[in-house]
Amino acid sequence: MTREQRAQVIGQPLRVFAGLLALLLVTFGYAYLPGGPLKTEVALAVAAAKALLIATFFMQLRQAVWLVRLAALGGLVWACFLYIITFSDYLTR
Amino acid sequence: MTEVTLQEPWATAERQRVAVQFGMWLFLATETLFFGGLFLTYAVARFSHPAGFVAAAREAEAMFGTINTVVLLTSSLTMAIAERAVREALVPLARAMFAATLMLGVAFLVVKGFEYRSDIVKHLVPGPEFTLSQTGASQFWAFYWTATGVHACHMLIGLGVVTRMLLIPAADLPGRSTTAEGSALYWHLVDLIWVILYALIYLVGR
Numbered sequence: 001m002t003r004e005q006r007a008q009v010i011g012q013p014l015r016v017f018a019g020l021l022a023l024l025l026v027t028f029g030y031a032y033l034p035g036g037p038l039k040t041e042v043a044l045a046v047a048a049a050k051a052l053l054i055a056t057f058f059m060q061l062r063q064a065v066w067l068v069r070l071a072a073l074g075g076l077v078w079a080c081f082l083y084i085i086t087f088s089d090y091l092t093r
Numbered sequence: 094m095t096e097v098t099l100q101e102p103w104a105t106a107e108r109q110r111v112a113v114q115f116g117m118w119l120f121l122a123t124e125t126l127f128f129g130g131l132f133l134t135y136a137v138a139r140f141s142h143p144a145g146f147v148a149a150a151r152e153a154e155a156m157f158g159t160i161n162t163v164v165l166l167t168s169s170l171t172m173a174i175a176e177r178a179v180r181e182a183l184v185p186l187a188r189a190m191f192a193a194t195l196m197l198g199v200a201f202l203v204v205k206g207f208e209y210r211s212d213i214v215k216h217l218v219p220g221p222e223f224t225l226s227q228t229g230a231s232q233f234w235a236f237y238w239t240a241t242g243v244h245a246c247h248m249l250i251g252l253g254v255v256t257r258m259l260l261i262p263a264a265d266l267p268g269r270s271t272t273a274e275g276s277a278l279y280w281h282l283v284d285l286i287w288v289i290l291y292a293l294i295y296l297v298g299r
Contacts, residue, residue: 001181001186005183008177008181009174009177016170017166020166021163024159024162024166027296028155028159031296031299039299040297043296043297044293047291051285054285057173058172058281059277059278059285060274064114065111068114068115068118071118071119072122075126075129076122076125078122078125078126079125079126083129086136
């Protein structure tokens with residue numbers, strides 16, 4: 001294995017993994033912090049950050065062509081419609 | 094990088110690669126909507142009965158959930174290395190990492206089994222024996238069983254996908270980088286869904 005291969009095959013995924021573990025530590029620690037405000041919001045924000053790391057680097061959207069990025073975004077956009085339409089009803093009753 | 098084995102009807106390796114990514118992401122978009130619907134039931138139930146819902150979440154075993162999060166994140170690391178190793182024709186490394194991914198996937202299901210056993214012993218299955226009385230508690234646990242059960246089914250399919258990669262003869266593996274890429278995309282999505290489930294189930298009641 002060349003040095004370049006080691007960096008690409010092992011180095012980059014290891015760095016992403018370290019970031020994911022750090023975020024897990026943050027979210028676990030904050031959840032048990034007595035009296036910490038906005039716990040659900042923080043937990044969801046950290047989950048979104050972890051999901052972004054996985055999608056961008058492990059699922060390689062960073063290198064993907066725009067057609068592939070659009071397909072990935074499509075699911076999210078339609079899911080957003082689901083939430084917006086449902087809560088535009090619930091929150092305005 | 095080695096020559097990619099071309100499948101019908103693709104004329105070039107690059108075209109085949111984009112097609113696999115595009116096709117997989119279209120499928121994963123349907124999965125996003127599927128789990129998105131489940132998460133919506135969670136949001137509506139919690140909005141309707143916030144106190145009972147959070148009280149019920151306090152009963153979830155955070156230790157099992159956290160161990161399984163570490164296990165799944167590690168399996169995503171081994172899968173990412175395996176997929177890149179296939180592309181670089183590093184066959185022994187790729188096979189070792191696929192095997193590690195498989196074992197971590199099995200470990201996840203074993204931990205889940207212990208967690209389910211503990212939940213059943215504590216009567217946390219909605220029904221006549223259900224132990225919590227607050228309004229909204231049974232909705233949380235109905236979500237728990239449905240979402241984690243469906244996720245475990247996805248894990249089982251993922252284990253099949255990884256086993257399939259291990260069954261490809263070593264000599265053929267470098268030519269199957271697009272197959273590895275499609276398999277890795279599926280595995281990472283199962284991990285990604287778990288990351289959200291972890292926050293919704295194990296962290297909200299602390």
